[in-house]
Amino acid sequence: MSTAEELRAALVATLTESRSLTADWVPSVAAVPRHAFLPERFWADEDGGDTECRRDKDPERWLRLAYADVPIVTQWDDGAEDGEHTVPTSSASMPTMVVEMLADLDTEPGHRVLEIGTGTGYNAALLTHRLGAEMVSTVEVDPGVTSVARSALRAAGFAPEVVCGDGSLGWPVAAPYDRLISTVSLRTIPSAWLTQTRPGGVIVSPVSPLLGGGAIVRLTVGDDGTASGRFTRSSAFMLLRQQRYDGAPVDDYLPGEWPGDSEQSWTKVDPEAIGDGWLSLFACALALPDVYYRRNDYGEGRTWWLFDTAVTSWATVDSVPGESRFEVRQSGPRRLWDEMEAAHNRWTAAGRPGYDRYGLTVTPGGQTAWLDDPGNVLL
Incomplete structure (x- = not known):
């Protein structure tokens, strides 16, 4: 021994x-x-x-x-x-x-x-x-x-x-x-950390967006009380207890039985192709910080449910193995699947950038994610 x-x-x-x-x-x-x-x-x-x-x-x-x-x-x-x-x-x-x-x-x-x-x-x-x-x-x-x-x-x-x-x-x-x-991982970097770190000081933390994925961010605190920096690598840490999130019940979103008042459409993007990749899901999550998902299996397929934290909008996408297009249902003022598909398409069009091309800027009032440059904010 x-x-x-x-x-x-x-x-x-x-x-x-x-x-x-x-x-x-x-x-x-x-x-x-x-x-x-x-x-x-x-x-x-x-x-x-x-x-x-x-x-x-x-x-x-x-x-x-x-x-x-x-x-x-x-x-x-x-x-x-x-x-x-x-x-x-x-x-x-x-x-x-x-x-x-x-x-x-x-x-x-x-x-x-x-x-x-x-x-x-x-x-x-x-x-x-x-x-x-x-x-x-x-x-x-x-x-x-x-x-x-x-x-x-x-x-x-x-x-x-x-x-x-x-x-x-x-x-x-x-x-x-x-x-x-x-x-421990966070959804958002607390403002208290900025005020307690000297200008020029460094904050290193895992970040886990609500939608999924996770990575380590390295922030440098500025003289103006803000902090900015790039992600360095993927990570999967336990969440800070104060930032755990329990989504509202589905009934709070859906008026009556599914499909409720949703509109039907079709997509060629399989949600599983996004969800199976830690990096691809992370890229979408940075662009959609107030969106989360749930999944449930049925037969050979799987339904993705997307929800916003404001409890105004929802979407479902049915992933069926072997199919070339997938049914979408969307309801509310936002079209959540359209937003997610657009975020995924932007990531693909940018050359499927890795973690180190993404960054975060944190102010006392919140945080924004960006690609390549702090001016190129993800929307």
Whole structure:
């Protein structure tokens, strides 16, 4: 059985070889014991599914997974003990993603850093090892997760400021910050983060638009209190609890039985062709920030439902394998499928741009997405 030190050295070698781990972070990743921040029981994304792993039953596998380049779920359903596990709500991120986001952060000694989403405490430990405890504050919304992370950090010899609170509010007590990093995803970047980050400072966060997809954005805060920057890579993080969204019931949109007062049309674009691609869905989502979808299967086909958050409009599209055109139904002042198809066509016409051609500008009043240049706003 390999020791923790041997497995940690192997992880450093793997991350270095893949060029995910930059030289300035090698000492911290080599020194911080990831396994010290994991519970006795967790669920690892191994072989395409979250499988339970218990240290008391299989200590060798537990330790191996602790240093594998895989995400690990540490909490389900906000910590509910009863019922089946349905939604993962706390985790240890995949080491590749951890070190790539730290590289995006571009932190140097002397920087004061705020982390949103303490989770296990491992990322805070890496920051503390590099910068010192007095330069790191970390905020976690879940009291139980906060307590466990604080204990794990102390046991491993790290003492950053650990706060239980609402991450969307930042932590003004230790502001201003040179760097802010979030390990939870957001629909919109909170204005509090802008005011608590110094001009010239950097914010790194996952962004998950309502419609779907997700990516890491790297923003630079300007002298005018706004922030702007490009996306760097795809991501799939758990949402900030304060920005979870539960759509209204279908009955609130549909007057009577389907198809209600909808108008029929046809499209040659299969909605599955959009939804099956993380990047294509993300591109459409940036252009339609107030639209979300649901899907339901019937026979060999699948119906896509599109809704707006204002509860004024809806659309359905039937995806049937082997067909060359697909039935569309739309109702309300907006034609949501037409908007989605147009967004997809714009992405295709632009050469199917990757994440790094998209960006975000954030102001105290909201945010706008753009392609290639902040002036080329997605509408």
